[in-house]
Amino acid sequence: MKSRLLLNLLLIGVLALLGAYLFLNQDAESVKSEQLVGLDKNKIDRITIVKNNSFSMDFSRNATTWTITKPFRARANSEVIKLVLDLAEAPIINEIKKPSRNYGFNPSQYTVTLDQETIKFGNINEVTNEQYVQVNDRIFLTKTHHGYNLPYDPIKVVDRKLLGAEEVPVAFKTKTWRAERGVNGLWSMISETENLPGIPSSKIKIWAMGWPYTAATETTIANQPSDFKYDNIEVSFENGRQVTVSVKRTEKGYLLIRSDEDIVYKVGHDAGLRLIDPYEVARTL
DSSP: OHHHHHHHHHHHHHHHHHHHHHHHTSOSSOOOOOBSSOOOGGGOOEEEEEETTTEEEEEEEETTEEEEEESSOEEBOHHHHHHHHGGGGOBOOEEESSOOSOOSBTTBSEEEEETTEEEEEEEEETTTTEEEEEETTEEEEEETHHHHTSOSSGGGGBOOBSSOTTOOEEEEEOSSEEEEEOTTSOEEEEESSSOSOOOOHHHHHHHHHHHHHOBOSEEEEOOOOTTOOOEEEEEEETTSOEEEEEEEEETTEEEEEETTOOEEEEEOHHHHHHHHOHHHHHHHO
């Protein structure tokens, strides 16, 4: 009994010494794991995503706004783009030194190009729950969430907000009225028909700032017939750009199309009316 107790104490002592040795001899800084690609995600300007037998999408960065350039024109949802850019920081869990079978790259489920770096996504390792990816001629295992976060439908990547983060409106113009922000920051309403009442600057400002916060309940790809008639609102921004927003009323609300995009933004009756009619907003304030 005593000998067993001594043996246990001896083993505890050995383990304690081993732990102390490892602690005292570890590196001062932990070594950062190697990444799939050597890119700074904040400097990436172009993205291409190809889903096998489904779609191909191209994106480009304009300052802080990402734009979809293929298969249609639209602003991209910033949260979706952020998840894609996280690929630039994806760690390598393991490298397959001697590939001996098809890991799902013929063809790849997804192919993502960040600037000039291409990443192909293959099968999931069912034992480790890690995904095979190919970068150039090398095959690695990485975390599966990078593949799961890739878009599965192009329309789901569209930003539902009618205006982008960089688009601060300073003027609106229709056939019947014009609203402008002066150099002093005050808004004024000018009637083109001389039959419309004036609106205080504070109320016009509230109406104008509703535009950047309006989001569609649904977005679809535009496919308008040649005889489709719209009312138009010209919107000018602080950055000097200008777009024309075409508006059509339907039984379920309003349809809006920007002149620089191929997307139909659907909004409800109340949201649409308040968006296109500053007098409606002024009456309710």
